[in-house]
Amino acid sequence: MAHIEFAAQQHDLTPDETVLECLERAGHDIPFSCRTGVCLTCLMRVSTGTPPSPSQAGLRESQKEQGYFLPCVCHPSEDLELVSPSDAELYGRAIVSEVTHLNDSICRVRLRTATPLFYHAGQFINLRRDDGVVRSYSLASVPRLDDTLELHIKRLGGGKMSNWIYNDLAVGTALDMQGPNGDCYYIGMEPARPLLLIGNGTGLAPLYGIARDALVDGHKGPMYLYHGSRTAKGLYYGDELTALAREHENFHYIPCLSGEEDDVRGALGAEQGRAEAVAMTAHSDLAGWGIYLCGYPPMVLTAKKLAFLAGAALHDILADPYEMQDLRRIPRE
Amino acid sequence: MTDSLYERIGGADAVDAAVDLFYRKVLTDADVSHFFDTTDMDGQRAKQKSFLTMAFGGPHEYTGQDMRTAHAKLVEDGLNDSHFDKVAGHLQATLEELGVDAGAIGEVMAIAGSTRDDVLNR
Numbered sequence: 001m002a003h004i005e006f007a008a009q010q011h012d013l014t015p016d017e018t019v020l021e022c023l024e025r026a027g028h029d030i031p032f033s034c035r036t037g038v039c040l041t042c043l044m045r046v047s048t049g050t051p052p053s054p055s056q057a058g059l060r061e062s063q064k065e066q067g068y069f070l071p072c073v074c075h076p077s078e079d080l081e082l083v084s085p086s087d088a089e090l091y092g093r094a095i096v097s098e099v100t101h102l103n104d105s106i107c108r109v110r111l112r113t114a115t116p117l118f119y120h121a122g123q124f125i126n127l128r129r130d131d132g133v134v135r136s137y138s139l140a141s142v143p144r145l146d147d148t149l150e151l152h153i154k155r156l157g158g159g160k161m162s163n164w165i166y167n168d169l170a171v172g173t174a175l176d177m178q179g180p181n182g183d184c185y186y187i188g189m190e191p192a193r194p195l196l197l198i199g200n201g202t203g204l205a206p207l208y209g210i211a212r213d214a215l216v217d218g219h220k221g222p223m224y225l226y227h228g229s230r231t232a233k234g235l236y237y238g239d240e241l242t243a244l245a246r247e248h249e250n251f252h253y254i255p256c257l258s259g260e261e262d263d264v265r266g267a268l269g270a271e272q273g274r275a276e277a278v279a280m281t282a283h284s285d286l287a288g289w290g291i292y293l294c295g296y297p298p299m300v301l302t303a304k305k306l307a308f309l310a311g312a313a314l315h316d317i318l319a320d321p322y323e324m325q326d327l328r329r330i331p332r333e
Numbered sequence: 334m335t336d337s338l339y340e341r342i343g344g345a346d347a348v349d350a351a352v353d354l355f356y357r358k359v360l361t362d363a364d365v366s367h368f369f370d371t372t373d374m375d376g377q378r379a380k381q382k383s384f385l386t387m388a389f390g391g392p393h394e395y396t397g398q399d400m401r402t403a404h405a406k407l408v409e410d411g412l413n414d415s416h417f418d419k420v421a422g423h424l425q426a427t428l429e430e431l432g433v434d435a436g437a438i439g440e441v442m443a444i445a446g447s448t449r450d451d452v453l454n455r
Contacts, residue, residue: 054376305371309361313353314378 002076005048006083019044019055019071019082030071030084031134033126034323037073039136040181041126043090044071048081058183087176091128094177097148099169102236105155106202107166110141110148117180119143121209122292122320125151125179127161135161138206138294138320139180142213152205152236184292184320186213192221195290196283198275198303200228203295204237206320210292215248224252224283228275228299230259232268254278276303280310287311290318297321338390338440342433348385351427356381358423365419368407388424388445400451408454417449 004011004019006028013022020042023030033041037057051069055076059068068085098110119125121142128134141150155166184206195214197207204227211225229235241253255270256278265271271278276299283289291307293300300321307317343350356378360366370377380403387393404412424445428438 301372304374305360308353308374309357311357314356314374 003079004076005079005081013076016075019074019076019080023071031132032072033134033136035072036323037070038321038323039124039126039134040070040178041134041136042070042072043068043085045069045083045085046080047083049076049078051080052077058181090178091176092178093174094127094149096169096171096173096175099165099171101166102152103233105166105233106236107153107155108140109137109151109153109165109169111151111175111177112148113177116143117149119149119180120185121213122185122206122294123180123182124206124320125149125177125181128176128178129161129164133161134178136181136323138182138184138202138209138322140205140209142209142216144216145212150205150209152202154202182320184210184294184318186210186217186219187290188214188217188219190221190290191217191219193288193290194221195219195223195292196279196286196307197223197225197292197294198228198279198299199226199293200275200295200299201234201322203293203299203320203322206294207292208237208241211244211251215244215251220250222250222252224254224279226254226256226275226279228256228258228278228295230257232257232260232264232270235268235270238268254282274299276306279303280306283310285311288316290316292318292320294320295322297323338437339386339392342389342437342441344389344391345386347431347433348382348389348391350431351385351389352378352382354430355385355423355427358427359420362419362423365416365423368410368412368416385424388441390440390444397448397451400448401454404452405454412453414449414453417452421445 001013001015004013004022006023011022011026020030020032031041033039046067046069051074055069055074056064092113094111094113096109097112100108102108119139121139124136124138126134126136137151137153139149140152141148153162153165155162197211199207207225211223214223227235235255238255245251245253255268256273256275257265257270258274286307289312291312293303300319304317304319308314359369383393387395425438425442428441
C-alpha cells in the first residue's frame with residue numbers, strides 16, 4: 001500500500017481507502033462536498049509524487065501540471081506528499097447584486113466579481129459561506145450577454161446552504177467564490193449539428209446559459225431544450241424560454257410534467273412524462289448530435305445511457321449531475 | 334519488415350472508432366449488458382479502450398492477474414463461457430462493421446480468445 005505525507009505526518013492507506021478517507025481517519029479536517037470527484041471542494045496539491053490520472057479528471061491542464069488532484073477519488077499507487085492549496089490560490093470574492101424569488105422554492109441570485117471572471121455558460125462555481133460550508137452552483141449567465149453571474153437555487157429539505165440563500169441572503173453580501181469548473185458548455189466547432197438539452201429542476205440553469213451562448217454564437221443547427229419537473233411550479237423561466245423560441249427559429253422549448261393532472265399540463269402546454277423519456281421518444285437517432293444533460297443524477301445517468309444507445313458518441317454527451325450533499329446525509333431505506 | 338497488427342488495423346484511431354460501437358453492442362444485448370457498468374460510462378469506456386488496444390496488438394500493460402482481479406466479482410455473479418462467447422461475437426461484428434480485413438480480424442479474435450481462462454478465473 002502507498003503512504004501519504006501531510007502536515008508532517010505519515011499515513012498508511014488501507015486497501016480501497018481514498019486519500020480523503022485516510023486523512024479524515026487521521027483526524028484532519030479537509031473541506032469536501034460531493035465526494036465523487038465532481039465539485040472540486042476537496043482539491044489538494046502534491047509536492048512530491050504523481051497523483052493517479054483518475055484523480056485529476058476534470059481539472060484544467062494547468063492545474064494538472066501543478067500537481068492538483070481530488071483526494072476524494074484518489075487511490076494512489078505510489079507515495080505522495082500533499083499540501084492544501086492556500087485560500088488565495090483558490091478563492092476570490094463575489095458580491096450579491098440581486099436575489100429574486102421566482103416562486104416559493106426557487107430563487108435567482110446574481111453576483112458581481114471585482115475582476116471579470118473568464119468562464120463559459122454551463123460551468124459551475126463553488127460558493128463558501130463564512131462558516132466554511134461549500135456548495136456548487138451552475139452558471140446560467142453568458143459572458144457576452146450578461147454583466148453579472150446568474151445562479152438558480154432551489155431550496156431543499158434539510159439543505160443548509162440553499163435555505164440560507166433563499167431565506168436570508170441579502171444584496172451586498174460578500175461570499176467566497178471558487179471557479180469556474182466543469183466541461184459542460186457549448187463548443188462552437190460544429191455550428192450546424194443538432195443539439196439536445198435535457199434538464200430537470202434547476203438543471204435548467206446551465207442549459208439556459210448554454211442555449212443562449214450557442215444562439216449568440218450563431219449556432220445554426222436545431223436545438224431542443226426539454227425541461228422536466230414533477231410539479232408545475234418547477235417549470236420556472238417558461239416565459240423567458242418561450243420568448244427565446246419565438247426569437248430563434250431553430251430553438252425549441254419543450255416543458256415536460258411527470259406528476260400533474262391533464263388540465264394543469266394542458267394549460268401550460270407541457271408534455272406528459274419525464275423530460276428524458278419525452279426527448280428520447282421524439283429523437284430516436286442521435287448520431288452526430290451534441291447532448292447536454294443537467295440536473296438530478298438518476299436522470300442524468302439514465303439519459304446518458306439512452307442517448308448513447310440512440311447513437312450519440314460518448315464524448316459528445318456532456319453532463320452536469322447535481323450531487324446534493326445535504327440530501328445524501330438523510331438515511332435512505 | 335511487415336507492419337504489426339496494431340499498425341495494419343489503424344492504431345489508436347481504430348480503437349477510437351471501435352470502442353463506442355462495441356460498447357453499444359454489449360449494452361443492447363440483454364444477455365450480457367448487466368455485466369457492464371452504466372453508472373460510470375466514461376470509466377467503462379476507458380476500460381474497454383485499453384482492452385481493445387490490447388486485442389488490436391497495441392501497447393498495453395495488462396497481465397493475466399489484472400484480468401483475473403478485474404473479473405473476479407463478475408464470475409461470482411455468474412459470468413461464464415456463454416457470456417464470453419457473446420461478447421467476443423460483438424467484438425467480431427464491430428470489426429466487420431468497420432471493414433477490417435478477415436486476416437486481421439482472425440488475429441484480433443485469437444488475442445481476445447487467449448484471455449478466456451483469466452477472464453473466467455480458471
